[in-house]
Amino acid sequence: MIQAASPFFARVFGLAALLLLGACGGGAEPEVGAVPQSIHFSLPGEQVFGTAAAPLAATSTSGLAVVFASATPTVCSVSGVAVALLAAGQCTIDAVQPGDKLYAAATPVATSFAVRPAAQTIHFIAPGNQTLGGAPAALVASATSALPVALRSSTPGVCTVAGSTLTALGLGTCTVVASQPGNANYQPAPAVSHAFAVGSGLAAQAINFASPGNQTLGTAPVALAATATSGLPVSLMSLTPSVCTVAGSTLTLLSAGPCTVGASQAGSAAFSAAAVVLNTVDVALRAQTIRFVSPGAQALASAVPVLTASSSAGLTVAFTSATPGVCSVSGSTLTLLAVGTCTIDASQSGDPTTAAAAVSASFTVTVALQTISFASPGSQTLGTAPAAL
Numbered sequence: 001m002i003q004a005a006s007p008f009f010a011r012v013f014g015l016a017a018l019l020l021l022g023a024c025g026g027g028a029e030p031e032v033g034a035v036p037q038s039i040h041f042s043l044p045g046e047q048v049f050g051t052a053a054a055p056l057a058a059t060s061t062s063g064l065a066v067v068f069a070s071a072t073p074t075v076c077s078v079s080g081v082a083v084a085l086l087a088a089g090q091c092t093i094d095a096v097q098p099g100d101k102l103y104a105a106a107t108p109v110a111t112s113f114a115v116r117p118a119a120q121t122i123h124f125i126a127p128g129n130q131t132l133g134g135a136p137a138a139l140v141a142s143a144t145s146a147l148p149v150a151l152r153s154s155t156p157g158v159c160t161v162a163g164s165t166l167t168a169l170g171l172g173t174c175t176v177v178a179s180q181p182g183n184a185n186y187q188p189a190p191a192v193s194h195a196f197a198v199g200s201g202l203a204a205q206a207i208n209f210a211s212p213g214n215q216t217l218g219t220a221p222v223a224l225a226a227t228a229t230s231g232l233p234v235s236l237m238s239l240t241p242s243v244c245t246v247a248g249s250t251l252t253l254l255s256a257g258p259c260t261v262g263a264s265q266a267g268s269a270a271f272s273a274a275a276v277v278l279n280t281v282d283v284a285l286r287a288q289t290i291r292f293v294s295p296g297a298q299a300l301a302s303a304v305p306v307l308t309a310s311s312s313a314g315l316t317v318a319f320t321s322a323t324p325g326v327c328s329v330s331g332s333t334l335t336l337l338a339v340g341t342c343t344i345d346a347s348q349s350g351d352p353t354t355a356a357a358a359v360s361a362s363f364t365v366t367v368a369l370q371t372i373s374f375a376s377p378g379s380q381t382l383g384t385a386p387a388a389l
Helices: 007-023
Strands: 039-041 058-060 068-071 076-081 082-085 089-096 108-115 122-124 142-143 150-154 159-162 163-166 174-178 189-199 206-208 225-228 234-240 244-249 252-253 257-264 278-284 290-292 309-311 318-321 327-330 333-336 340-350 357-366
Touching: 039 089, 039 108, 068 076, 076 089, 082 089, 122 174, 122 189, 122 206, 159 174, 163 174, 206 257, 206 278, 234 244, 244 257, 252 257, 290 340, 290 357, 318 327, 327 340
Parallel strands: none
Antiparallel strands: 039 058, 068 089, 076 082, 089 108, 122 142, 150 159, 150 174, 159 163, 174 189, 206 225, 234 257, 244 252, 257 278, 290 309, 318 340, 327 333, 340 357
């Protein structure tokens, strides 16, 4: 009686069959008596959502490359040996080696690990002292998870909060609490609260905060300039700390994306708090250029130079042939296959701080030159044996 296969072996058998067909041209099968092999798959260990997962590592006793696939595509995906964490939960990775004409397919190996919810924090700009009877103040808060932050007043007799709008109701101390409860992928954030005075007869003030303009990663830290009409010092805070940070009045760029900085002045015994001013600038990936020296015209069957290229960012450049019928590339080794025009693409895919770049070079592949070596047989005499040429 044939029993139903487990879901794991069913999915792995299907993957292995596809890989085997692709690797063997759709028809090759392991020889009878093929050598057995096994897979050793190192457990990646527990991971945290939002972080870069450790590369997968597995070896086969045959030395053949092991292929990975995700059995939980809503939690994690796999490209080569790289794992992308898509959600918190349990990630299961299948390791397969379909064999070849010498080695039999290895028994598939699966490993699972937990993807824990990530921690998050709240950035909440203190609204500062308020004037009873003054205009409602706009509260500014964000979470590193980008989830919405909830604001509430814990002193409803002095002030109330509706959405992100603060309204003063009476004299005294107003306390506002910012919270973010988290979700399946993020833990709840520690609550942040600010207490400030609601007084009467305080003078108004305003903030002048010049935008630093759009920025590019890799440039020097930027000096921010903000002043208050009261002459009181202005506080600056990044509301997007994964993109940029602020220390004092210095802006440091960390990654590409929108960088938002808030300027605030909490007031004093004479001045009410100023309205918070926000500046958002776009931070672009730094550009890179590739210097690729064309190998020049080549002749078939000649010794071909190794391809060389460099990136202004110091990153490794990859080569591919855009004319595989004329030439091929393996690493930096060029192989000439036929007469014609060979075009080589030199590319660099970039990294979290650098934009991708690519450049091409074309050259002619000509017919190989040949010469004839013909040794003279020397003077001959009739009647002697025939001479070999």
